[in-house]
Amino acid sequence: KEIVVATTNKGKLKEISAMLEKLGIEVKSIKDVLGYNPDIEETGTTFTENAVIKAETVMNMIHMPTLADDSGLEVDALDKQPGIYSSRFMGEDTSYDIKNQWIIDAVKDKEDKTARFVCAMALAIPDEETKTFLGTFEGKINDCIDGENGFGYDPIFYYPPLKKTSAVMTMEEKNKVSHRAKALKALYDYLEEAHK
Ligand code: ITT
Structure with missing residues (x-):
């Protein structure tokens, strides 16, 4: 597959x-297939809507099963910001050192x-209804930037069960418990069920 x-x-x-x-499952990036990254406007109001927009836009260009991930960080004391604006927060060109320190x-x-x-995952398959899956990863905002692994907001995301940020966690550790791992697990369970 x-x-x-x-x-x-x-x-x-x-x-x-x-x-x-x-x-x-063999994974290809959109750049492997198209040769470039299409610019897709995320006009949805939820993670799920944006994941569907990305998956269906690309699937209609390449006519192959396409998976999209829309994700972000919700900080409760900031009314769940940056939320769906996580990558656009403070401007696309602002470094994560600056964004992360601002949140701290x-x-x-x-x-x-x-x-x-x-994390919302959308799986778009030609001539099928698009399926969506959601996963969450609960933690706290750390009091300093800590860790080199991962990306984005990982250096400020403290995961209490392991007593470290998700940027100190190895990818193996993160992939067992993350929002992305849970959404993919739900997708996998659905595919298993569908092919029984
Ligand atoms: P694509 O739309 O091309 O997939 P993107 O980075 O713009 O890339 P999103 O709009 O879904 O994707 O924004 C997700 C942002 O949320 C991402 O850029 C990070 O800032 C943050 N984020 C999501 N998952 C994360 C994770 O596991 N660790 C750290 N930050 C994460």
């Missing part, structure tokens, strides 16, 4: 490839430091 992943984010692609290849400072005096990563 072969699947195209419609993402321009190298961190996501690395995690999704590692997880799907373990399941015997914004919650410094708040009692509630809970946050979660959310």
